[in-house]
Amino acid sequence: MRYSGLFLILLTLGATSASSADDIMPSRSDARPSMPYAGTATMLDDGSLVLHLRSTSDGKPVDETLTYKTTDRGYDSVLRHLGGLNPGDTRDFSPWKD
Numbered sequence: 732m733r734y735s736g737l738f739l740i741l742l743t744l745g746a747t748s749a750s751s752a753d754d755i756m757p758s759r760s761d762a763r764p765s766m767p768y769a770g771t772a773t774m775l776d777d778g779s780l781v782l783h784l785r786s787t788s789d790g791k792p793v794d795e796t797l798t799y800k801t802t803d804r805g806y807d808s809v810l811r812h813l814g815g816l817n818p819g820d821t822r823d824f825s826p827w828k829d
Contacts, residue, residue: 747802753775762799763819765827765828766782766809766812766824766826766827766828767782767787767788767826767828768782768785768786768787768788768793768795768826769784769785769786769787769788769823769825769826770779770782770783770784770785770786770793770823770824771783771785771821771822771823771824772809772816772821772822772823772824773816773821774816774817774818774819774820774821775818775819776818776819777800777801778801778807778818779798779799779800779801780798780799780806780810780813780816781796781797781798781811782796782797782798782799782824783795783796784796784797787826788826812824
C-alpha cells in the first residue's frame with residue numbers, strides 16, 4: 732500500500748513534466764501543426780525536413796531543432812508551408828498558424 736502511493740506520486744510528476752515539455756515545442760504528430768517560430772528548413776536526402784528554430788513569433792531567441800520524417804503526420808503541412816523543397820535545399824521560414 733505504501734509503495735503504491737509513492738508510485739502514484741512519481742507517475743503524476745512524470746506526466747506533469749512531460750506535458751509541460753509538449754506545450755513548448757510543436758508536435759511532429761499534429762496533422763496541421765502551427766509553428767510559432769522562425770528559422771531555416773533543410774530537406775535531407777531521405778526527404779526528412781530539419782527545422783532549425785531561431786526565434787519565436789514575438790522575436791525571442793531560440794536554439795532548437797525539429798526533424799519531420801516523411802512518415803510524420805505533420806510532414807505534408809510543413810512542406811506545403813515551406814513551398815516545397817528538394818533534397819539538399821535550405822530555405823528560411825516565418826511563423827505560421829494553421
